[in-house]
Amino acid sequence: MMPSACEAELAPNQANYVPLSPLSFLKRAAHIYPDRDAVVHGERRYTYRQLHQRARRLASALERVGVQPGDRVAVLAPNVPELLEAHYGVPGAGAVLVSINIRLEAKTIAFILRHSAAKVLICDREFSAIARQALAALETRPLVIDIDDVQVRDAELIGELDYEAFLDQGDPMRSLSLPENEWQSIAINYTSGTTGDPKGVVLHHRGAYLNACAGALIFQLSSRSVYLWTLPMFHCNGWSHTWAVTLSGGTHICLRKVQADLIHAAIAKHGVTHMSAAPVVMSMLIHAEEPCERRANQPVAVITGGAAPPSAVIAAMEARGFNITHAYGMTESYGPSTLCLxxxxxxxLPLEARAQFMSRQGVAHPMLEDATVLDTDTGQPVPADGASLGELVVRGNTVMKGYLNNPEETRAAFADGWLHTGDLAVLHPDGYVEIKDRSKDIIISGGENISSLEIEEVLYQHPGVIEAAVVARPDSRWGETPHAFVTLRADALTNTSGDDLILWCRERLAHFKAPRHVSLVELPKTATGKIQKFVLREWARRPLEAPTET
Structure with missing residues (x-):
């Protein structure tokens, strides 16, 4: 339908249209809360006025060394102020931020630098050795800038310039450049690449702006919020909280190492109100001592993601004063895309029943257009009966542009107008989604489908279990059978065996669902705390007399 003649003259102009970009959030926070603490890192403190100036200096300095709009700037760093500043200074120069997972090996880091064509690498000195190996594999070396954090003094410096000296070259009065088009790329985040080279997920300013707004809304962030960085900023740009906390005028508490004692100490010292944590971090907090007393009536709001946290973990966190919200998402959706409202x-409800409800992935967040479950054969929505299994799909403005230089994977991900997650789920009568498994994690034993998550849920209810993961083990008779890998509490090692855990499951599940094999091991994890099931699948193919078997 064509617009009417009068409407055709109502074109966007400077008065009624500004491209959506989270860069606007920092300008606003610096104007409204100039003297409020924006960033705290050990003894370092920056106000919002200072954070704004530092981001503008970074944008200017990058421009002066030849960074052009659309160029890529990589950062290899933990949760330090410099990585937070890069979320504003890099796109503020019109460039694209590439935050690299600090736990990757040199070969993969080299691949990311080469694939993204990074023009600059900002590297924390703690990771200089691995960065040097990666750089040696490149045909063209980017300009390297060192982050010389006072908390790290026993590692080499490999860059052409120190970060603070680099900032000194920049103009603090240079404005952060808003994109000409809000579809302009703001960041490229690389997936884990467990089955090949990692894929570069390209995000745009519009999606970052909207996902940050959603995060601030659902997390109830405000200018009084104190956010502790336990979630890696390099992971989905910190689920967009790098921008959401600034939008709200809250305080970012940086934390280089994610350790239970440091987390408890930071909560007590800074009056932390919000944090994000993978289930593995919650388990860490549950099973650790809490040496520091919190301020009176100081609950901490926690958003958790990744695999569905077992109800036992949620219940234990609630009992310790953490208010849990379960979210679900992926790199391709800027982090969280659904949440259990x-x-x-x-x-x-009783605590256990409440925790059981909260383990669902829930409904689409306020800025996502739609999330549903489609039958994998027909492509049609499954009945909302809480039992019919299908694939969880999402669509909306907070979905990636696509994969960098990978049109085939992009087309496959966006088939039929949805972002396909690869997660198998059911739709409950109340409209809430619950993931049952990754499509490759369903165990088919003797023709019966077994959910690994269902077994893990039961294992987590055992008082001696810290972590559990279940994968398929090849079986000559049944095709596949469940194999559980479990980490026990130290005080349970002497009185809990694999056979005990099998019996525990058989008492609570249909017998065909109970694991036939249990290994007591330290579970392999990614940098964001997700259990690496692809490693466990390899372990499960070993003979039963393998060293990992108990």
């Missing part, structure tokens, strides 16, 4: 009457 509170419902009237939920608070009146």
């Amino acid at each position: 509170w419902q009237p009457g939920l608070d009146e």
Whole structure:
């Protein structure tokens, strides 16, 4: 339908249209809260006025060394202020931020630098050795800038310039450049690449802006919020909280190492109100001592993601004063895309029942257009009966542009107008989604489908279990059988065996669902705390007499 003649003259102009970009959030925070602490890192403190100036200096300095709009600037660093500043200074120069996972090996880091064509690498000195190996594999070396953090003094410096000296070259009065088009790329995040080279997920300013707004809304962030960085900023840009906390005028508490004692100490010292944590971090907090007393009536709001946290973990966190919200997402959706929203009457439920409800992935967040479950054969929505299994799909403005230089994978991911997650889920009558498994994690034993998550849920209820993961083990008779890999509490090692855990499961599950094999091991994990099931699948193919078997 064509617009009417009068409407055709109503074109966007400077008065009624500004491209959406999270860069606007820092300018706003510096104007409204200039003297509020924006960033705290050990003894270092920056106000929002200072953070704004430092981001503008970074944008200017990058421009002066030849960084052009669309160029890529990589950062290899933990949760330090410099990585937070890069979320503003790099796109503020019109460039694209590439935050690199600090736990990757040199070969993969080299691949990312080469694939993204990074023009600059900002590297924390703690990771200089691995960065040097990666750089040696490149045909063209980017300009390297060192982050010389006072908390790290026993590692080499490999760059052409120190970060602070680099900032000194920049103009603090240079404005952060908003994109000409909000579809302009703001970041490229690389997937884990467990089955080949990692894929570069390209994100745009519009999606970053909207996902940050959603995060601030669902997390109830405000200018009084104190956010502790336990979630890696390099992971989905910190689920967009790098921008959401600034939008709200809250304080970023940086944390180089994710350790239970440091987390408890930071909560007590800074009056932390919000944090994000993978289930593995929650398990760490549950099973650790809490040496520091919190301020009176100081609950901490926690958003957790990744695999569905077992109800036992949620219940234990709630009992320790953490208010849990379960979110779900992926790199391709800027991090969180659905969340398990509170419902009237939920608070009146017994703790275990409430935790069971909260382990769902929930409904689409406010800035995502739609999330549903489609039958994998017909492509049609499954019945909302809480039992019919299908693939979770999402679509909306907070979905990636696509994969960098990978049109085939992009087309496959966007088949039929949806972002396909690869997660198998059911749709409950109330419209809430619950993931049952990754499509490759369903165990088919004797023709029966077994959910590994269902077994893991039961294992986590055992008082001696810290972590559990279940994968398929090849079986000559049944095709596949469940094999559980479990980490026990130290005080349970002497009185809990694999056979005990098998019996525990058989008492609570249909017998065909119970694991036939249990290995007591330290579980392999990614940098974001996700259990690496692809490694466990390899372990499960070993003969039963392998060293990992208990």
